[in-house]
Amino acid sequence: MSLINVSKLTFAYEGTYEHIFENVSFQLDTDWKLGFTGRNGRGKTTFLNLLLGKYEYSGTISAQVGFEYFPFAVADPAALTMDVMQEIDPEMEHWKLMRELSLLRVSEDTLYRPFESLSNGEQTKVLLAALFVRENQFLLIDEPTNHLDAKGRKLVSDYLRTKSGYILVSHDRAFLDNCVDHILSINKTNIEIQKGNFSSWWENKSRQDQFELAEDEKLRKDIKRLSDSAKRTGGWAHEVEKSKNGTRSSGNKLDKGYVGHKAAKMMKRSKSIQQRQESAIAEKSKLLRNLESADSLKIAQLPYHKQQLVELEDLSIRYDDKTVCSGVSFALEQGDRISLSGSNGSGKSSILKLICGEDINYTGHFARDSQLSISYVSQDTSQLKGSLSEYAREQGIDESLFKSILRKLDFSRLQFEKDMSTYSGGQKKKVLIAASLSEQVHLHIWDEPLNFIDVISRMQIEELLLEYTPTILFVEHDREFCANIATKQVVLD
Template sequence: MSLINVTNLTFAYDGSYDNIFENVNFQIDTHWKLGFTGRNGRGKTTFLNLLLGKYEYSGNISANVSFEYFPFNVVNEERNTLDLISDIFPDYTHWKLMRELSLLEVSEDVLYRPFDSLSFGEQTKVLLAALFLKENSFLLIDEPTNHLDMTARKLVSDYLNTKSGFILVSHDRAFLDNCVDHILSINKTNIEIQKGNFSCWWENKKRQDSFEFAENEKLRKDINRLSDSAKRTSNWSNEVEKTKKGTTNSGSKLDKGYVGHKAAKMMKRSKSIENRQQSAIDEKSKLLKNIEDSDSLKISQLTYHKNQLAELENVSIFYDEKIICKVGFTIEQGDRIALVGKNGSGKSSIIKLICGENIAYTGTFRKGSQLKISYVSQDTSHLQGDLTDFAANNKIDESLFKSILRKLGFSRVQFEKDMSTYSGGQKKKVLIASSLCEQAHLYIWDEPLNYIDVISRIQIEELLLKYQPTILFVEHDRTFSENIATKFVNI
């Protein structure tokens, strides 16, 4: 057994006044299968880069192992896949590579094809196989699921379950539950490690949050009582102090020394109560430290004048020389439809057809006239500039837009940054927040949860279950799809 010891770790990016980590201490066993979770922008990838020695920091990280990071930086993707693996790990043993590929159900022929000709899922599996050829290394696996369909995610999760000695960054709850035995979580004010899978950690967190909310309620009442008492006492002492220059009700002169002493005594008591009040406030500030801002979201859906919004009947789509044959389903008000199928099966093509893009097809496709659609694309590469201009260009309410982003975990400092500097999860949140600001009859979301943290996923789930908008979506997060969908359409 080897340990990774993190002691008094403090780090901030150059030019930033805010520390990403401050005096962080914890210990990792290198045999663990460690799931790594936390809100977008909290520093998960940053911490992995600190382990890799990419940034200077204060404190200490000590380890008797080397670190390997996934995904590898692949250059010259037009080269054969086997040559790229040789670059990554020159001393690999071929039979071991074939063993790993077999476990991942990847055929040998992909090794002799250009890497850029492989599907995203095949590329992910090949690079994971190469990663696990690195013996005596602690593996840093950063969001491997983003290009995997639901079937491939289950396969890769089963594969990782047979391994040990890694940190896995993922926001897919079912994926984590199947292949980790500890959770490392970056909270609002600290980092903690718990034994168990994600569901165990989540249940513990909900219990802790409930406890802190209850304690906070007690403190709030106590603070109000102390505040009222301090105010009354302060008013009393002030009134007593005023009588120094006055007279008694009978008209006789007051003993100013006695009155002054009494006033001083009351002022001292008032000050004591104020100190008690401040202590209670300080105690309150220590509570709720890790309760996330996960206020409920809202949606305002338009009602269409007909129950049926769209229909596809024996539709075949011609796209990139592929044919998607005989797809048929209807979209009615209140439906929450999950399009399910392997990568490349044509799910995005169907979405584009419904959204009005010029897609070649045969069969019958009907869509309601004046149907308003709110669309969230997979692609976030176009996002740049500031949020104010984005809201204006998309004709959405800026205050509502930013309020939703705040609820999804954005700090106010993010509002001042260029969107091109956002993390992948933050960019997806911009698109989702924009969609939620739009009044529409039908919401179409194409893989909306890529890179988005677990807490935000749960918020979005709760939103869709509460307001029940009509939505057609593609999402490979099994838990999300099973919780949300009223219908599944298999492509």
């Protein structure tokens, strides 16, 4: 066991005035299985790069171990996978590599295929095997789940559970819960470490948020009461002061000593109220700093004149000589939230594109009303550029609602002014989801919408979908999201 010490870390990207980290200090144990969570854009990948020494910073980071980052950069994807492994670690022992590949259920012949011919899931597993062959390194694992289907995620999560000495960035709750024993979270105003998995961290955070909300409400009432008392006391003091040079209504001369004593007493009381009010305001300012946005939104889907929107019966899809799926049968009705699942390459995206109206070769029965209006969220975000306002106009959506949804998903107003091409992968996916939810349509079709999106935003997207209950067909590998959202599941074998 050794420690990684971070002391007074401060960092901002060159040319910006925003600090990603400011005077941050904490310690990490190199034996921990550490889950790393936080909103998109809060600095998770930046922190990993600081550990790797890629940027200059103020403060200190000290460690008695080296750091290794996943995913590795592959210089020549056309090379044999074995050659890629040798390039990553020229001193790699073959038997150790085979041990790790066996645990990840990757066959040896995979090493003798071109790396680029492997599926995304196979590439992820091979690179993870190369990572865990290395010794005396603290491993920085950045979003390994993005190209894994549900079975692959479970396999990799079980694999990581047998290991230790890593930071894992993942937005999949079930994945994190299965394989981490500590959580490092980047909050709005601080960084904290807790023992346990993601669910225990979230439960503690929710408890703290509820406590702070109750305290905030109590202090609001106290501040208002003290403010009203201060006004009354101030009014009384003013009247007493005015009466110093006056006379009683009976004509008797005023006792100025008595009046002065009363005025001093009121002044003392006024100062006491003011101090209590300032103390309450100071206490209130310490609360809700890490409360995530929870504003309610008004979203409505267009009703359709038919109950059944789409029907597939004994449907098969082929590309050239390859059948990607066959015997698919299901109906999509208004109010359904259908999860379409299956292993990579089972035809999920092809079915979504067929329903959206793309020219896909199929056999069997497929029916979709030509008047059906659909909003489609694809996996690809590369087309996003320009300003959010321009994008809202191009899409014909309500800009105010569009930006309100993005605000709920942790977009700052400063982010609204930036070109979308500068956004992170998670921020771009949020743009597509917010735009889809702003469209006036009968049906939403989303293809792996949560890739790169942070876990808190995933939970808020769930809340939106459960609150306004749109008809939706989606492909998503996040098991928690599917379990919470889907009213029906269609599984492609």
